[in-house]
Amino acid sequence: MSALSPISRAACIGGGVIGGGWIARFLLAGIDVKVFDPHPEAERIVAEVLANAERAYGLLTGAPLPKRGRLTFCASLAEAVAGAEWVQESVPERLDLKRRVLAEIDAAAPAGALIGSSTSGLKPSELQAGLAHPGRLFVAHPYNPVYLLPLVEIVGGVETAPETIERAKTVLDAIGMKGVVIAREIEAFVGDRLLEALWREALWLIKDDICDVETLDDVIRYSFGLRWAQMGLFQTYRIAGGEAGMRHFLAQFGPCLQWPWTKLTDVVDLDEALVEKIGAQSDAQAGGLSIRELERIRDENLVGIVQALKASRGGEGWGAGQLLREFEQRLWAQAGAPPVAVDRAAPLELLETRVSPAWLDYNGHMTEFRYLHVFGDTTDALLRLIGVDLAYVEGGHSYYTVETHLRHLDEAKLGEALMCTTQILGTDEKRLHVFHRLFAGPERREVATGEHMLLHVDSKAGRACPAPASILAKLNVLAAAHAGLPRPAEAGRAVGAKARAAAAE
Template sequence: MLKGVSSVACVGGGVIGGGWIARFLLSGLNVRVYDPHPEAKRIVGEVLSNADRAYGLLTMAPLPPRGTLTFCTTLQDAVADADWIQESVPERLDLKKRVLADIDAAARPEALIGSSTSGLLPSDLQTGLTRPERLFVAHPYNPVYLLPLVELVGGRSTAPETLVNAKAILESIGMKGVVIDKEIEAFVGDRLLEALWREALWLIKDGICDTETLDDVIRYSFGLRWAQMGLFETYRIAGGEAGMRHFLGQFGPCLSLPWTKLTDVVDLDEALIERIGVQSDSQAAGRSIRDLERIRDENLVGILHALQAGDAGAGWGAGKLLTDFEQKLWSRATPPTIDLEAATPLRLIDTRVNAAWVDYNGHMTEHRYLQVFGDTTDALLRLIGVDMAYIEQGHSYYTVETHLRHLGEAKLGQSLYTTLQILSYDSKRLHFFTHIYDLATQCVIATAEQMLLHVDMVSGRTCPAADEVLARLAPLAQRHAVIATPEGAGRHVGQKARQ
């Protein structure tokens, strides 16, 4: 449970509300939902299913136990005991004000109330509330369970500490709360998107291109740049060694040229709506909305993973945020129950083959085997005290040799687990053997024999491990020494199997 927050209420369970529900539940929070839509349970369930799948791709860090999901028949029942209430009803001022007034009347005095509005002013939403100081805009981006940004906007009556508390809570669930200094219609993100959207509609209306071409222009060019650097940092680079001032001096005059139609509003008549609809249907190529959501999620996970590797492994942008969140998850996680007294290999990792791990044959692709072995190595290192705090002190174990055997096939959805047996160690070396098993059949899928060296990361040279690390290794190695040497240990590539 998060400190200070144990229960959340979500009023509205559509695209955005369902995303909030998934984000909160997967962060270990209990969520009570009120949505009078007759299909609310199905819609939320499908969003949650996609979120589960996405998180399975996103991280191996242990998530907290999932919170309890409860659907309520009244708004009052949903919000009565909540610490954070997230309103995500349709974007109509009269409706939102009426719903927020009901929430304000039924909620505990100290509860935070966030609105998912995309552009309504929080000062307008606060009108008539008994406790307007705890209301603020919490504007997320779809899908809420993957995209971390939330624009936090206070109104005239919002207490400063409300935004401080909201930002801290969002950080604890892996999100990035940015406080907008002044309230304006559409805030910051949607102001930018509206400008692009307006120009895009003109390009379609004027027959310059179709929807697929326009999307290709974005996703194969500046969309990739924006995924890891924002607008201004991207243009700073475009200015060359002279930087932003040179860029503005060179390209600033272009702003006066009649390139765009940002001051003109396109007439979205029935003919244009139908044209865009037909082009969009063709572009989707028969894929359902759920298919497109899953494709989107896989792509976003891949981008986030790439950003994790940025800045020489320190992470960049949303990737660094993910790395920081994973470290918090590891630090809060309950260590797995491992019988360290038994003379048996250590069972360290349980996982499942997900869609991002398989190749065109539906089998787990080669480098994912190495990932599972690497995750097992990391689990062993944490067990003996080589955790993030140890690494931050400048020491770690580096893998210097691996021999991997593929003995079976791992397929999409298959549940796997790993066991590790220590073969030998000394002050600088760590030698072990790992099996990957199919959980259902108990058959061996693959094995890896690996040697690690303890390294001073500053000098890049080997050095003895800390005494406390060796003290944890010693009893494990002693117990594993009485276990039979695993079949395959000591083999080399091409060696014939023993008869």
Template sequence: MTTITKAACIGGGVIGGAWAARFVLAGIDTRIYDPHPEAERIIGEVLANAERAYAMLTMAPLPARGKLIFCKSLKEAVEEADWIQESVPERLELKRGVLTEIDRHARADALIGSSTSGLLPSDLQRDMVHPDRFFVAHPYNPVYLLPLVELVGGQKTTAETIARAQAAAAQIGMKGVVIHKEIEAFVGDRLLEALWREALWLIHDDICDTETLDDVIRYSFGLRWAQMGLFETYRIAGGEAGMRHFLAQFGPCLAWPWTKLTDVVDLDEALVEKIGAQSDVQAKGRSIRELERIRDENLVGIFQALKGGNSGEGWGAGKLLADFEKRLWSQAKPKPAPDLAAPLRLVEAKVSAAWVDYNGHMTEHRYLQLFGDTADALLRLIGVDMAYVEAGHSYYTVESHLRHLGEARLGQSLYTTVQLLKTDEKRLHLFSTINDAQSGTVLATAEQMMLHVDSAAGKAAPAPAEVLARLAPIAQAHAGLTLPQGVGRHVGQAR
């Protein structure tokens, strides 16, 4: 598998800056070259938004943040990189010149990708001395969150290069889809162009305004597309008879004169102003950075929802996130041994927009999620990790009692602790707390009983000796701790 340890980004605009954030937050040292006088400010703001989004996205331990180094020349940026990503403006001669210079200074084994949204890779690699290691790597904005990258080779690109690029994309949490033949605009932008052309006509003809059109997408088929795409969605629409029935029933509609897909709207000054004015109203005064943060929060919420779908196996982008987290957990360096003389402080979290209800308070099931994350952290501490679970054994929660003592609010930093009350060869009796990170105030408690289970047999079974050996010093140390207030309470009990 290709392992990327150093990356380079040439161009630091909306796409290039987000590529840099994606690399840096995957623990990859990244050099960037962009002659724009405010490049460091702009890219710094993009990276700050990316870090904010990742804090909401996952509890998995991210690798140590890679170094972001601004270079004074293209040569300095690319000469040591494993993956070089070009993201300069979409002009063929400009890109071709930049890519030829990259090719001249890059290591012989470096991958060279272009973020072009439509230019043919064969045209871009024309003047390169080593065109075999060049490919299009077309991402979607925001690159640091949206995981798709279209991988398109040119006439001189080797299959090995595409395979290496696909493996490298997986390393940074992306889904590298290989486009089999080069074609202008590839796949995604061709679909978007068709929708965009029709949308412009609908605004031009005053059928609706920009906000209505966006509502039609985001409240209906946009939600379906987010997790199943187009063809699988339509397969379901065909009912039990499936895709063939759908095509037979709705295929003839394509000949009806509904759309204007081959009739290009004239984007004259009047239409541009109409769209611009409607878009201004729709934004309600929010800045671009505010809209980016709202977008990121919404995407994180969708990813998290999809991660838990399909009976816990994940679905679509959620499964990709779950697989990426699994790799992060497996690569994480062990934390220093916790102080056993006190309840173990195991989880840090911040209340994100995806966690709150209409009052701005953390919603009820997120408390349970944090207590579950705390129990999982304890289990990892005693060797019950992903590999252990895959081998056929785990601890299952069989009883819980939660108390809500305070309110966690949007943006609040939290930490959790867990105290081991009692244990035997099959059971763990835990008491956990959620605390405000600044004051230490206890906001919620959970008393839980967990049972060690043989998953294949579907019944309780003694934990192995090595797990019990890791439990023993914690149980011994915690046996001397004062019982927390709230142990043994039941629902409705007077305070």
């Protein structure tokens, strides 16, 4: 069992867009996944989705993910579900097909396995019909891409056991997802009901030549789409009501619902001409970009939004960003001290990460304050190495940075791999003096240096204090190993001092 998740083995039946996303989400949480999909190219499709997911996670978080789960493709459904603790069904949206597949799963899966269906709209009670163990079946309806978007609608049927819902929520929370329980089962649940209403109106706007598909998408992504991404519908409208709040908004705009603005009850005829019209406009909008390229652009945008939400409220996070922050805290706690070999001939290699889309400035390069961000993460890795972890900080003590000097030597670009080294220049019972070097790209070109002085503090008292012997003992081992290293020529420099290259001329 992964230390991160209460389960260690999952089975995914179906490896398409949604099934592939589930596979990636489980694997990147350290869960072994067995897959059954009769499609002749299932392995290729899943591999491509997983590659995009790993790329996105590298941009999304610098927290240490667990070791990736083991992926196994199976020749039969029964082989895939054997030993599984969670089985996720993601076959095409046909009631007869889903019932047949779920019946096979129910007959072959271990007695304690949870069985989730990715259905977008079928009632779980309809899916439970004829199952020998209907109490463990529920709808687990995710959103694409499953590996990035955290929401899962959990819907129980008439025979779903309450403990099934609770177990499902626990697992989803552990793998960084937000399981929301829908109180009563209805077709299409909540999310797709809302999307269907918007989709129906959008089709009419295209058919009636009010706009083309690109204009319609622009209206969404440049306005209320941004609001919905972080606040939803009702909270957005509450703010629109001003100081008087939601009641004023409803009083002011409620009567509009009686006006003949929309065609929500008049379904457009998706005849061949309209399908071709929309298809041609969509082709033009894509501008030649492949589906995989569009997926990567989507992933970068989502990562940037979630990262921005994580930094909201002074670093406490908001919405999906707060969820990511809490997930990362569990990842850091699980990882503990990094396994770093102390090499007396070289500085410590403490951090590897990548340049996130959220880190770019208007020039398309990593912006200045993100260099300090990376050096701060490197310092945190050093502190965890000597025992100053989350538990230690929560106990009321830590090291605070009191002085910093950065040198920017080169540009770091989107997606580039970063590696940071640390040399300990000096230490005593209260102080820690370190020197970081940041390298980018496969050639490991040096892009920045950072020199930092830290003080050990009693955070509750707000003053410096000696570090305990247990911390100093680990720190002194590292300091002794670095005592023989040459002191960096850049150490102790003031702003404006000549660089090494200039000084050598």
